[in-house]
Amino acid sequence: MHKNKTQKMIDILVSLEPVFECAGKLALELRKTTKSYNKFDTGIYGVDIVTDADVAIQEMVLAEMAKTDLVECKLFAEESSHYVDKFKETNGLVLTLDPIDCTFVYVSTGRFFSIIVCLNDGKSPIYTYYHYPVVKFTRRIIYNQVQDFGKFPQVDIKNNLDLSHTISTFGHPEKTVPDIYKKLIDRGYIFRDLPEITDESGSCTLFFLNHTAGYYTENIGVYDGLCGYHYAKAKKMEIISDFDMSEAKMGSHGFYYPGWYFVLRK
Numbered sequence: 001m002h003k004n005k006t007q008k009m010i011d012i013l014v015s016l017e018p019v020f021e022c023a024g025k026l027a028l029e030l031r032k033t034t035k036s037y038n039k040f041d042t043g044i045y046g047v048d049i050v051t052d053a054d055v056a057i058q059e060m061v062l063a064e065m066a067k068t069d070l071v072e073c074k075l076f077a078e079e080s081s082h083y084v085d086k087f088k089e090t091n092g093l094v095l096t097l098d099p100i101d102c103t104f105v106y107v108s109t110g111r112f113f114s115i116i117v118c119l120n121d122g123k124s125p126i127y128t129y130y131h132y133p134v135v136k137f138t139r140r141i142i143y144n145q146v147q148d149f150g151k152f153p154q155v156d157i158k159n160n161l162d163l164s165h166t167i168s169t170f171g172h173p174e175k176t177v178p179d180i181y182k183k184l185i186d187r188g189y190i191f192r193d194l195p196e197i198t199d200e201s202g203s204c205t206l207f208f209l210n211h212t213a214g215y216y217t218e219n220i221g222v223y224d225g226l227c228g229y230h231y232a233k234a235k236k237m238e239i240i241s242d243f244d245m246s247e248a249k250m251g252s253h254g255f256y257y258p259g260w261y262f263v264l265r266k
Contacts, residue, residue, distance in 0.1 A: 006201055009119060010142055011094055012125050017129065017140070018133070023057045023115050024133030028099060030056060033107070051107060055079045057115065062086070065120050070095060073119070073177045074095035076222045076248065087113055092098045098223035102202045110199035112133055112155065116224050122246045127228035130208065139208070144234045155201050155211050163176035163212045167262065168203040171218035180240060189214065200260050204228045207263065222248050225257065232263035239263050 030053040049079035062083035065071070075087035080092050098116040100106050106113040108145070110136040119127040130139040135153040139146065157163065167189050174182045174191070181191070194203045197212075207215035215228045220243055232239055243259025250256075 001008065004127065005092065006121070006126065008018060009070060009091070009095075011129050012070055013117065013119060013129065014140075014142075016061075016064055016068070017138075018128060019061060020117060020131055021133075021138070023061050023099065024027055024131050026054055026060060027057055027113070027115070028133050029105070030116050031106065034107075035140075037127060051100065051103060053106070054077060054099045054103065054151070055081055055249065058097060061117070065095075073153070075172075078223045078254060092121065093126075094122060094222075096120075096223050101224045102175075102205065104201060105202070110200040111153070112205050113203070116227060118223075118226060118230075118247060120226065124245070125233070126227050128230045130227060139231075141230050141234050144236075146234050151260060153209060155198055155209060157211065158196070161197060162166055163197070166192050167214035167216055167217045167264070168197060168206045168212045169193055170203040171216060171219070171260065173216050173262070175243045176218055177242075180262070183252040184214075184264075189264075191239060193214070205233075214264040216260070216262045219251060220259065220261070221253075222255045222257060226265050229261055237263055237265055 023122050026043040034051045058077055058079050059081050062077065066086040071087050073087055073093045074089040076096045077084050078098050085112050094260040100113050100151045101116050102113045111130055114130050114132045117129040118125065125145060131138045137150040137153050139148050141195060169191050197206060204215060204227055206212045208231055217225055220226065239261060241261035243261055245257050245259050248255040249258055
């Protein structure tokens, strides 16, 4: 796709960021009354659960996006809704929306749920936007430029753990890539699942907010899975990966990019 057209999509997304913030405020308002139910049946509470608020917030954001040239993008939105069919898949770019990431945090009155909006070209992330409405913190990444807005938040860590050598995991690297897993252990890294570390955020959020030394994920969710990868790439961190962004697959909990990646702070 022509560079100027890509830049136009980026400019539109930046111009819509006040809408994304308003969507965060709506999430806070709806939190008191929203109903939750199971979207999938994986047995993983944080994956299965969805709320009425997810759909309402998605519709609010897509209604504004649909008024712009973003309708030329291919869209992956986490919920089925009226505006999804407005997007035409004509410009070679992929737009993704997660209206409430970490829904399990949202329904438990935790602090670290977020709205996530991303753009990629099927090869690399271009634009990543994360907004945490409770703590009023936003991170925007455009190519290799990272900008933070608001006071940098701290996540409550269990038992005062030292996370300076911890890799937070979403998946099972010991089974998927055992050789790399062993090499990283030999380098002094410790692998911990989310419940070992905190009750109030997701594994990617821990890394994204600079609390862990690394992050591992597999079968990468199209809606939120590239955020840690884009951040690590922009910050020139160590990345070990084998995944395909060119074609998303449908899995047990939505669309994903097949493969895996580690990102490690230097």
